[in-house]
Amino acid sequence: MTTTIHSLNPQNHLKRDRERKIVRALTFIFALVSVGTTAGIIYELLKETVLFFQEVSIIEFFTDTRWTPLFASKRFGVLPLVNGTLLVAAGAMLVAVPLGLLAAIFLSEYASERMRKVLKPILEVLAGIPTVVYGYFALLFITPILRDLFPETQIFNAASASIAMGFMILPLMASVSEDALSAVPRSLREASYALGATKFETAVQVVLPAALSGVAAAFILAVSRAIGETMIVAIAAGQQPKLTLNPLQSIETMTAYIVQVSLGDTPHQSIAYKTIFAVGMLLFAMTLVMNIISYFITKRFREKYE
Amino acid sequence: MDNNHNTVLETKNLNIYYGDFLAIKDVNFKVFRHQITAIIGPSGCGKSTLLRSFNRMNELVPSARSEGKILFNGEDIYDPSIDPVEVRRRIGMVFQKPNPFPKSIYENIAWGLKINGFRGSKSELDDLVEQALRGAALWDEVKDKLDQSGLSLSGGQQQRLCIARAIAIKPEVILMDEPASALDPIATLKIEDLMRELKENYTIVIVTHNMQEAARVSDYTAMMMLTGDEERSGTVIEFDQTNVIFTRPKDKRTEDYITGRFG
Amino acid sequence: MSTLTALKDVTFERNLSFRKLKGKIFEILAFFAILLGIAMLLTLLVDVFLDGLPWLSTRLFTEFPSRFPEKAGLRSALQGSIWLMFLTALMAIPVGVGAGIYLEEFAPQNRITRFIEINVANLAGVPSIIYGLLGLGLFVRQLGLGRTLIAGAMTMALLVLPIIIVTTREAIRAVPNSIRQAALAIGATDWEVSRDHVLVYSAPAILTGVILAMSRAIGETAPLITIGALTYIAFDPKGPFDIFTVLPIQIFNWVSLPQPAFHGLAAAGIIILLIVLLSMNALAIWLRNRLTIHW
Numbered sequence: 001m002t003t004t005i006h007s008l009n010p011q012n013h014l015k016r017d018r019e020r021k022i023v024r025a026l027t028f029i030f031a032l033v034s035v036g037t038t039a040g041i042i043y044e045l046l047k048e049t050v051l052f053f054q055e056v057s058i059i060e061f062f063t064d065t066r067w068t069p070l071f072a073s074k075r076f077g078v079l080p081l082v083n084g085t086l087l088v089a090a091g092a093m094l095v096a097v098p099l100g101l102l103a104a105i106f107l108s109e110y111a112s113e114r115m116r117k118v119l120k121p122i123l124e125v126l127a128g129i130p131t132v133v134y135g136y137f138a139l140l141f142i143t144p145i146l147r148d149l150f151p152e153t154q155i156f157n158a159a160s161a162s163i164a165m166g167f168m169i170l171p172l173m174a175s176v177s178e179d180a181l182s183a184v185p186r187s188l189r190e191a192s193y194a195l196g197a198t199k200f201e202t203a204v205q206v207v208l209p210a211a212l213s214g215v216a217a218a219f220i221l222a223v224s225r226a227i228g229e230t231m232i233v234a235i236a237a238g239q240q241p242k243l244t245l246n247p248l249q250s251i252e253t254m255t256a257y258i259v260q261v262s263l264g265d266t267p268h269q270s271i272a273y274k275t276i277f278a279v280g281m282l283l284f285a286m287t288l289v290m291n292i293i294s295y296f297i298t299k300r301f302r303e304k305y306e
Numbered sequence: 307m308d309n310n311h312n313t314v315l316e317t318k319n320l321n322i323y324y325g326d327f328l329a330i331k332d333v334n335f336k337v338f339r340h341q342i343t344a345i346i347g348p349s350g351c352g353k354s355t356l357l358r359s360f361n362r363m364n365e366l367v368p369s370a371r372s373e374g375k376i377l378f379n380g381e382d383i384y385d386p387s388i389d390p391v392e393v394r395r396r397i398g399m400v401f402q403k404p405n406p407f408p409k410s411i412y413e414n415i416a417w418g419l420k421i422n423g424f425r426g427s428k429s430e431l432d433d434l435v436e437q438a439l440r441g442a443a444l445w446d447e448v449k450d451k452l453d454q455s456g457l458s459l460s461g462g463q464q465q466r467l468c469i470a471r472a473i474a475i476k477p478e479v480i481l482m483d484e485p486a487s488a489l490d491p492i493a494t495l496k497i498e499d500l501m502r503e504l505k506e507n508y509t510i511v512i513v514t515h516n517m518q519e520a521a522r523v524s525d526y527t528a529m530m531m532l533t534g535d536e537e538r539s540g541t542v543i544e545f546d547q548t549n550v551i552f553t554r555p556k557d558k559r560t561e562d563y564i565t566g567r568f569g
Numbered sequence: 570m571s572t573l574t575a576l577k578d579v580t581f582e583r584n585l586s587f588r589k590l591k592g593k594i595f596e597i598l599a600f601f602a603i604l605l606g607i608a609m610l611l612t613l614l615v616d617v618f619l620d621g622l623p624w625l626s627t628r629l630f631t632e633f634p635s636r637f638p639e640k641a642g643l644r645s646a647l648q649g650s651i652w653l654m655f656l657t658a659l660m661a662i663p664v665g666v667g668a669g670i671y672l673e674e675f676a677p678q679n680r681i682t683r684f685i686e687i688n689v690a691n692l693a694g695v696p697s698i699i700y701g702l703l704g705l706g707l708f709v710r711q712l713g714l715g716r717t718l719i720a721g722a723m724t725m726a727l728l729v730l731p732i733i734i735v736t737t738r739e740a741i742r743a744v745p746n747s748i749r750q751a752a753l754a755i756g757a758t759d760w761e762v763s764r765d766h767v768l769v770y771s772a773p774a775i776l777t778g779v780i781l782a783m784s785r786a787i788g789e790t791a792p793l794i795t796i797g798a799l800t801y802i803a804f805d806p807k808g809p810f811d812i813f814t815v816l817p818i819q820i821f822n823w824v825s826l827p828q829p830a831f832h833g834l835a836a837a838g839i840i841i842l843l844i845v846l847l848s849m850n851a852l853a854i855w856l857r858n859r860l861t862i863h864w
């Protein structure tokens with residue numbers, strides 16, 4: 001007995017305690033890297049944006065209707081880029097929301113466990129395909145079909161990017177909505193069935209309204225994803241910033257503009273270099289607001305049913 | 307016991323399985339019109355399962371299946387030609403925990419009427435909602451806030467709202483699964499008073515683990531116990547008028563249970 | 570008292586079959602929505618394979634990019650992708666798993682922890698191109714790393730960090746508390762509990778998450794274009810401080826060229842990219858099914 005107690009000497013304990021403290025400190029620093037990333041993003045974007053607004057008035061940036069920073073006669077109105085971004089995003093939502101919501105209702109209310117196990121991973125594959133592949137598909141498969149259907153369609157156009165993006169976002173819309181629908185307590189479904197409601201009436205008139213805030217969170221998240229998506233629009237939607245609501249025309253999104261400038265050889269101090277940070281700042285602010293709204297809606301929704 | 311012409315529900319050799327597990331074994335008993343029938347027994351003996359078989363709510367569990375018959379006014383509700391939706395419209399249910407829809411008080415009541423094909427005017431609908439709320443002794447408490455969420459009510463009020471929701475579509479039978487177990491004693495008494503009133507127009511089957519409650523409100527009582535090889539399947543061991551069950555039970559196990567000598 | 574004629578059984582019966590029909594139509598419609606998604610996936614795959622198959626050859630692995638399609642290959646892009654993944658994993662895995670352990674096992678319940686958690690959740694939703702701008706401003710310019718592999722890998726590491734943190738936490742959470750209590754009761758420190766129990770038991774699930782995070786990184790294009798990875802590299806990258814290109818950038822470059830021959834090359838590149846992704850996903854699923862402990 002005495003030997004065992006000797007082997008558990010205080011020296012050993014001190015060493016273990018030191019190791020524990022070192023690991024705790026190290027992992028804490030690792031966790032802080034995420035905070036550092038956010039801070040770094042805001043710092044870098046803000047730094048160049050401030051420099052940008054020393055040369056361009058903030059009023060021109062938000063009110064001018066032309067965006068030509070790469071031309072000889074430079075104009076810095078971001079509206080055409082925002083217009084292009086929202087046009088493509090709206091088109092993508094037109095595809096992703098109805099399909100995603102229907103898919104979510106089917107998976108959560110109708111599909112058997114076995115069916116769900118097969119269908120969900122297949123849908124996940126859609127989300128896992130690199131966006132550059134969707135860009136290829138939009139430009140070389142969807143666009144030719146659109147041009148057959150509507151001859152006035154331009155080679156680069158918002159619609160083909162929207163369609164490809166819609167299918168890319170579908171799994172996100174479906175899976176977040178399905179989580180919300182599944183979180184609706186059984187007791188509500190039972191109450192509905194006990195009144196003689198059919199499965200359809202229960203799903204659409206009881207479960208869906210009860211899950212509405214969760215579905216709204218899914219919607220906002222999907223819009224945010226659509227606004228920030230880059231490669232599909234860089235490949236298929238074109239490089240012509242213009243204020244149009246015609247999806248068959250060539251447009252330019254904020255993300256595609258950043259890619260366009262990055263591909264060229266832009267000197268560090270030039271105004272063109274600063275524009276991509278100003279546009280990036282606006283993009284970051286838009287997605288951040290949406291992500292935060294979605295985060296808090298989801299949180300409140302979870303609390304409601306826990 | 308012999309008023310056969312007044313039988314509303316009758317089970318015949320009813321077995322209920324979950325997968326391979328026999329949860330309810332060989333149940334035979336009757337529910338009489340405009341009477342309150344209580345199902346009592348120790349926890350886990352299948353009271354709720356039996357109750358849920360009366361409006362085919364059991365089927366919502368994918369592995370559940372049943373054998374035997376449940377006759378509703380002489381018709382087998384498990385006949386393949388019968389739609390469970392129709393069964394549930396005629397046999398309503400009130401659950402253990404109040405579960406109002408997250409809609410307004412008014413909509414909670416009106417929704418059942420709407421889906422079940424109500425085609426009258428708005429004022430007729432208003433009347434029916436009021437009637438249901440009065441029937442559930444809730445009208446005076448909520449008449450000024452019908453557009454507030456059902457979730458804003460107290461637990462006891464929520465449960466009466468659920469009862470109002472059930473009676474709004476005029477079912478013949480109301481199944482109640484321990485309707486007062488989540489409520490305080492005062493709310494419980496209100497629900498019990500309400501049940502006695504509802505008896506005038508409806509047939510009530512109530513599951514309860516509270517023997518005083520069964521003795522207070524019910525006319526007939528079915529005593530359930532676990533039986534079978536390993537005492538895992540529930541069955542009705544005795545069924546009679548409540549005063550008979552509580553004063554001179556025939557089965558020794560019933561006597562042990564109601565006198566608290568069980569287990 | 571109003572009448573209940575509207576609820577008479579005759580109305581009810583007729584009404585019911587109509588209601589059922591509506592439900593059935595809806596169910597078919599909803600199922601069709603899923604089928605449409607799957608059909609789109611199949612169309613995409615078939616289209617890419619038909620376009621790319623004629624261009625698929627070993628030349629893709631041995632040749633550098635060229636302006637003559639019949640001579641062009643993916644040699645520098647493939648090597649760049651391998652280098653980038655290796656360096657990214659080297660940085661992202663220890664930091665991501667470490668942060669996950671901290672948040673799940675050590676972190677006190679306070680405002681700093683809450684702040685870190687909200688931060689991680691938010692970073693997961695930041696568009697990837699924004700990470701590119703961060704990399705451009707911070708790593709390429711401020712740290713003066715230039716358009717090198719290491720700058721790209723650091724950018725990618727930050728991009729996949731939230732994914733690794735989230736999957737690590739989920740994996741760790743699956744280990745029952747009884748295990749922790751048992752180990753603590755023997756006199757282990759919380760770090761020893763994590764090191765010898767929690768991490769060991771959750772390792773397969775963590776690895777699964779890491780593989781999925783890396784498969785996200787391998788297809789990422791936008792942030793690397795932003796930090797200035799080049800499209801034309803005609804030599805083998807030798808180390809972290811070389812300039813580089815990667816597979817998806819080369820594909821993007823080929824898609825952007827007008828000649829159809831380059832589109833065929835792009836499709837062939839996509840086939841290789843998809844095969845790599847598919848193998849990684851298959852590996853992850855295999856790991857999850859075979860090695861994960863089911864408590």
